[in-house]
Amino acid sequence: xxxxxxxxxxxxxxxxxxxxxxxxxxxxxxxxxxxxxxxxxxxxxxxxxxxxxxxxxxxxxxxxxxxxxxxxxxxxxxxxxxxxxxxxxxxxxxxxxxxxxxxxxxxxxxxxxxxxxxxx
Amino acid sequence: xxxxxxxxxxxxxxxxxxxxxxxxxxxxxxxxxxxxxxxxxxxxxxxxxxxxxxxxxxxxxxxxxxxxxxxxxxxxxxxxxxxxxxxxxxxxxxxxxxxxxxxxxxxxxxxx
Numbered sequence: 720x721x722x723x724x725x726x727x728x729x730x731x732x733x734x735x736x737x738x739x740x741x742x743x744x745x746x747x748x749x750x751x752x753x754x755x756x757x758x759x760x761x762x763x764x765x766x767x768x769x770x771x772x773x774x775x776x777x778x779x780x781x782x783x784x785x786x787x788x789x790x791x792x793x794x795x796x797x798x799x800x801x802x803x804x805x806x807x808x809x810x811x812x813x814x815x816x817x818x819x820x821x822x823x824x825x826x827x828x829x830x831x832x833x834x835x836x837x838x839x
Numbered sequence: 840x841x842x843x844x845x846x847x848x849x850x851x852x853x854x855x856x857x858x859x860x861x862x863x864x865x866x867x868x869x870x871x872x873x874x875x876x877x878x879x880x881x882x883x884x885x886x887x888x889x890x891x892x893x894x895x896x897x898x899x900x901x902x903x904x905x906x907x908x909x910x911x912x913x914x915x916x917x918x919x920x921x922x923x924x925x926x927x928x929x930x931x932x933x934x935x936x937x938x939x940x941x942x943x944x945x946x947x948x949x950x951x
Contacts, residue, residue, distance in 0.1 A: 760943070
């Protein structure tokens with residue numbers, strides 16, 4: 720697609736429910752990243768994938784959070800047994816070529832509009 | 840990872856130049872300096888990046904100090920649409936990771 724697409728844009732759920740947030744990266748982009756952003760704060764790294772392989776999940780806050788990208792394209796971030804503290808904007812980003820190095824334009828991240836999660 | 844320090848907020852008048860500073864005194868010789876900005880209610884977007892030499896693109900210029908311990912993002916003529924949070928980020932030239940670690944950034948207000 721033309722940009723990074725995230726769905727749903729808004730999700731309101733009750734505490735204890737599971738939620739799944741979807742990210743459709745730019746076509747052909749190898750790397751996919753998940754971030755979480757609280758109001759007034761910078762984005763906080765959660766996890767990222769190269770193709771279908773999860774390369775780094777050091778930012779996932781606890782084992783209620785998981786992510787997958789089974790076919791190397793669309794990714795799903797799942798939060799089980801949601802808590803009120805999980806309320807935030809969840810942002811997905813993709814980049815073309817991780818192997819291009821930090822100085823290459825191919826490693827620039829393009830972000831989606833985000834999914835706003837509210838846990839009541 | 841080396842850290843960056845930015846002022847929390849800055850103000851500018853419309854159509855005047857804006858210089859957004861960033862300190863990165865612990866930068867290593869191979870870290871790239873990247874700038875992203877986040878407009879209200881939008882995701883971050885790439886602005887510019889550089890290593891040692893000053894860089895220009897259609898959005899901004901990046902001036903890098905000779906010792907690389909600081910850099911400045913320059914918006915040559917600020918518009919109201921440039922009001923955003925600007926993030927200065929150091930990226931290591933690893934071959935298999937593109938993840939960014941965001942700080943608090945500088946909130947730029949542009950007055951008409």
